[in-house]
Amino acid sequence: MVHDRININMAKFKDTDIQALIGNVLRAGTIISISIVFIGAIFYLYRHGQTTAGYQAFTGIPDFLQRPGSLISSAFNFRGQAIIQLGIILLIATPILRVICSAIGFAIEKDYLYVGISILVLCIIFASLLNGHAG
Amino acid sequence: MSVLLFTLIILIGSYFAGLLGSLTGLGGGVVIIPLLTLLLKVDIHYAIGASLVSVIATSSGSAAAYVKEGITNMRLGMFLEIATTAGAMCGAILAVYIPTHYIAILFGVILIVSAILSLRKKAEIIVQHKSYLSEKLKLNSSYPTANGTVNYSVNKVGGGFFMMLFAGVISGLLGIGSGALKVIAMDSIMRIPFKVSTTTSNFMIGVTASASAVVYLQRGYISPGISMPVVIGVLFGAFTGSKLLVQSTSSRWLRWVFAVVVAFLAGQMIYNGVTGKI
Numbered sequence: 001m002v003h004d005r006i007n008i009n010m011a012k013f014k015d016t017d018i019q020a021l022i023g024n025v026l027r028a029g030t031i032i033s034i035s036i037v038f039i040g041a042i043f044y045l046y047r048h049g050q051t052t053a054g055y056q057a058f059t060g061i062p063d064f065l066q067r068p069g070s071l072i073s074s075a076f077n078f079r080g081q082a083i084i085q086l087g088i089i090l091l092i093a094t095p096i097l098r099v100i101c102s103a104i105g106f107a108i109e110k111d112y113l114y115v116g117i118s119i120l121v122l123c124i125i126f127a128s129l130l131n132g133h134a135g
Numbered sequence: 136m137s138v139l140l141f142t143l144i145i146l147i148g149s150y151f152a153g154l155l156g157s158l159t160g161l162g163g164g165v166v167i168i169p170l171l172t173l174l175l176k177v178d179i180h181y182a183i184g185a186s187l188v189s190v191i192a193t194s195s196g197s198a199a200a201y202v203k204e205g206i207t208n209m210r211l212g213m214f215l216e217i218a219t220t221a222g223a224m225c226g227a228i229l230a231v232y233i234p235t236h237y238i239a240i241l242f243g244v245i246l247i248v249s250a251i252l253s254l255r256k257k258a259e260i261i262v263q264h265k266s267y268l269s270e271k272l273k274l275n276s277s278y279p280t281a282n283g284t285v286n287y288s289v290n291k292v293g294g295g296f297f298m299m300l301f302a303g304v305i306s307g308l309l310g311i312g313s314g315a316l317k318v319i320a321m322d323s324i325m326r327i328p329f330k331v332s333t334t335t336s337n338f339m340i341g342v343t344a345s346a347s348a349v350v351y352l353q354r355g356y357i358s359p360g361i362s363m364p365v366v367i368g369v370l371f372g373a374f375t376g377s378k379l380l381v382q383s384t385s386s387r388w389l390r391w392v393f394a395v396v397v398a399f400l401a402g403q404m405i406y407n408g409v410t411g412k413i
Contacts, residue, residue: 019202019209026341027199030192034370041363045139053141053360058178060355084359088188091366092348094195095341102213113272114210121216121342128224129349 018105025101029094036087044080061085096125138360144175145364153193153372158379159393160318160333161253162340163369164190164311165246169400172239172413177361179235179413183310184356187348189369190312194341196370197377201334206278208331211289211321212338214272215299219317219339220346222303227347230308231354239408242309246401249315250394261287262326268292278331287328295325307347312340 064070065085074082103118152166164186171182201207230238269275269289277286289295298320306313314336321332351357407413 015209016205019205019207022209023199023203026195026202030195030199030370034192034367037363037366040359041142041367044359044363045142048360049137049139049142051138053136053138055175055177055181055358055361058180061358065359066353066355081359084363085357088357088359088362088366089352091188091191091195092345092352095191095345098195099213099216099342102209111273114213117213117217121213121220124217124220124224125342125346125349128220128227128346129353131224131228131350 015109018102018109021105022098022101025098026094029090029097033087033091033094036090037084038087040075040080040083040085040087042080043078043083047080096122099125141175142360142364145171145361146368148174149189149365149368150372150375153189153369153374154376154379155372155389155393155396156369157193157197157373157376159253159390160314161249161393161397162190162312162314163193163373164309165249165397166400167365167369168242168310169404171361171365173400173403173407179238180230180356181358181361183230183238184348184351184358185310185362185365187310187344187351188357188362189366190306190310190344191341191348192366192370193373194312194337194344197373198334198338198341200377201337204279204334206330207334207338208274208276208278208327209338210272210276211274211327212335214274215296215320215335216339216342218296218299219303219306219343222300222305223307223343223346224303224350226304226307226309227350228307229304230351233308236408236411236413238309239404239413242311243401243403243405243408245305245309245311245313246397246404249313250397250401252315252319253390254394260326261285261328262290263288264290266290266292276331278328280330285328287331288326290326291324295320298324303343303346306340306343307350310344310347310351312344314340 064074071082075086099121106114148170153163156163167186168182171177172179265288274289277284302313302316317336318332321327
């Protein structure tokens with residue numbers, strides 16, 4: 001019984017560690033990605049501020065934003081839209097990174113049921129990623 | 136309209152959407168999509184993509200604070216994310232095939248339901264009965280309050296899981312956090328204390344939205360020119376809202392104002408959907 005109590009306390013202690021880690025990952029991910037979006041916005045508005053905004057009809061997004069290679073090289077050439085898009089991709093990746101961190105945290109805690117559940121969630125997101133690509 | 140003016144209008148609109156969304160707990164997405172589609176005539180797919188990005192930003196930003204306080208039930212969130220991410224994936228795939236005017240009508244209906252639900256009086260119920268599944272999945276937990284730590288149990292895990300699947304589909308299809316549906320699943324079905332259900336729902340919204348955002352991203356629904364002002368505006372609005380919430384707790388009249396605004400927007404979305412203008 002006493003042993004059980006100690007185990008519970010240990011688990012609680014580690015749970016708060018995971019919470020702190022996850023909290024930091026989420027905060028850092030949000031701040032960094034929004035900063036990148038902000039920097040991209042300055043370049044974008046400087047270059048395209050006077051052009052006409054046209055989003056009435058759905059035409060997808062420009063080709064250079066769609067392929068990873070050209071997206072990254074455009075961002076390094078200070079193309080505002082590419083920088084913004086990179087920031088947005090990082091923002092989308094933040095919660096996914098959080099799931100990876102929880103999986104690691106649960107593994108340290110030896111809570112294998114929840115390691116499995118975290119991995120299952122990651123697999124679903126991965127399936128979704130492949131599915132979007134297929135279309 | 137020039138890009139500069141367009142960006143400025145969205146930025147200001149998104150700021151207020153984020154502010155109201157955080158004060159009322161409905162989220163910013165519900166105002167952003169009507170603003171973009173009805174006022175600025177933006178194609179609904181772009182609007183959904185931008186809204187989804189802002190949902191991720193606010194969820195991550197506020198979850199960071201809640202998780203550290205220890206109110207969020209991480210295991211429950213993780214377990215239910217199986218349902219919400221699977222649902223979101225299906226929703227995002229469906230969105231490609233469903234004609235836009237049906238999406239607009241469905242959006243209006245969900246808006247009205249969310250607005251009504253946000254007006255309900257919330258009673259704090261703490262259940263101690265431990266069900267078999269909640270024991271097995273280690274979902275029963277405790278949370279800190281002003282009067283010390285409170286233990287609570289989770290009920291009807293299967294029912295809650297099913298409701299979350301539905302919440303995920305709606306989130307993926309409409310680009311909103313569907314926090315209202317997540318809270319119903321946890322409040323009314325699983326009988327979790329309100330404070331825990333709200334923070335856990337918020338914790339799950341980011342991952343749910345990411346699961347559908349990866350589909351939208353590749354289909355070209357997430358356009359940097361629209362997403363940029365939306366995400367910056369909503370995030371700062373939500374941040375202001377969270378500061379205001381700490382200062383004043385009586386926001387009942389605000390909920391009413393917001394519910395009326397939302398109902399009006401919902402009516403507009405349904406009208407435009409029915410007449411085929413969206």
